[in-house]
Amino acid sequence: MLISFICNILISIIAYFITRKLIPNLKEMFIRSNIYGVDLNKDNGIKIPEAFGVVTGCIFLISLFLFIPIPFGHIFFKDKSDDFSNNEFVELISALLSICCMILLGFADDVLDLKWRHKLLLPTIASLPLLMVYYVNFNSTTIMLPKILHDIFTSSINIGFFYYVYMGSLAVFCTNAINILAGINGLEVGQSLIIAISVIAFNLLQIFKDSVSEKHQLSLYIMCPYLATTLALWEFNKYPSSVFVGDTFNYLSGMTFAVVGILGHFSKTLLLFFIPQILNFLYSTPQLFHLIPCPRHRLPKFDPKSGLLNYSKTSFKLDELSLFGRFFFFVLKSFRLIKYEVTKDSVIFCNNLTLINFFIIFTGPIHENKLNSLILYFQIVCSLFAFMIIYPLAHIFYN
Structure with a gap:
């Protein structure tokens, strides 16, 4: 493993410098191809190239392609002393296939501006190769239950087909959770970096604990090149952004x-590193399901005079909402999770339901870079809290 890990780190370092060199050289090409946008939180009107995730994605995939012969040398050279078996080789190939599909579909979304129903369907389709390989190699659908449930059920329960539904839903959630917690410079890349490091x-x-080390090695080999290319992208996407990731x-x-x-x-542990994204999804639910009116863009509102961001708003009349819409509005209002005002015409102006706007409610008008740092600090705190749940607290609830 040590030789493979060192080679993986070296490839990742090379990928970082190639990505860092490539991004500024491709900016003009994207603009000439009309793949660009304007930063709505700035008043300079400068054209900023978009969809640069396709650049880092390609370098990331190439890095893994070049790495394949190292841990899987026995497949090419008939040397049985290498790290992994044929099963792990198939798993890596299926992982690359799913990732490659999402890069293609993501770029299509950036160019064609797909609808939300497509954004939910595409990750499900892209995850099918991965789920098929999981079915062939493992087909383990048993989950462990907390100690407090052992007297009612058993220490574990087999949920069968629903486990595959859960894994497919995980792919849909992860791809869209980062997407909806976005809108300010560096936030998408910043949160992804923190999750990757976690x-x-x-x-x-887990490897040091010898807990099924082969599976964690494979994860490590995928994550290191991803971290390297993402770090290079972050240098150009952080405030003030010179490229957009798309x-x-x-x-x-x-x-x-x-x-x-x-x-x-x-997969269940992974969700602990997505606590801010889960909170943002839950907070956004009334608008995502159109129980409360949802504008096309829910970005914070930029004030060109002060250069600060304030929360953006949506408007509606209470009697125009469905029963569930009125229920969610009442709950959010009762727990003071929203800021709203009512006009003489009974029109309610309420902040858009995103974690970004929620932070601005408590901070007041704030500079974009400071707001980004605040949310990323929150992401770090949540990751530390996740590790506390994984290790010290897990023994309380599980054997």
Whole structure:
């Protein structure tokens, strides 16, 4: 493993420098191809190339392609002393296939602006090769139950087909969770970096514990090149952004995390590193399901005079909402999770339901870079909390 890991690190370092060199050289090409946008949180009107996740995604895949002969040398040279078996080789190939599909579909979304129903369907389709390989190699659908449930049920329960539904849903959630917690410079890439570092740290800790080390090695080999290429992208996407990552990067990142979680058998643990994304999804639910009016863009509102961001708003009348819509509005209002005002015409102006706007409610108007740092600090705290759940607290609930 040590030789393979060193080679993986070296390839990752090379991938970092290639990506760092390639991004500025490709900016003009993207603009000439009309793949660009304007930063709505700036008033300079500068054209910024979009969909640069396709660049890092390609370098990431090439890095893994070049790495394949190292841990799987026995397939090419008939040397049985190498790290992995044929099963792990098939798993890696299926992982690359799923990731490659999501890069293609993500770039199609950036160019064609697909509808939300397509964004839910595409990750499901892309995860099918991965689920098929999981079925052939493992087909383990048993989950462990907490100690408090042992007297009612048993220590574990086999949920069968529903486990595959869960894994397919995990791929859909991971790809879209990063996508909806976005809108300010560096946030998508920043949160992905923190999650990637958390996954790598978890893999290393599990390897040192000799806990099914082969699966965590495979996860590690995928995550290191991803971290390297993402770090290079972050240097150009952080405030003030000179490139935008597009949905391509969000789909690439989400599928990569889902892949390592499923193949590494820590899909439930992976969700602990997505606590901010889960909170953002739950908070956004009324708008995502159109129980409360959802505008096309829920970005914070930029004030060109002060240069600060304020929360953006949606408007509606209470009697126009469905029963569930009124229920969610009442709950959010009762727990003071929203900021709203009512006009004389009974029109309610309420903040858009995103974690970004939620932070602005409590901070007041804030600079974009400071807001980004605040959310990323929150992501780090949540990752530390996740490790506390995984190790010290897990023994309380599980044997």
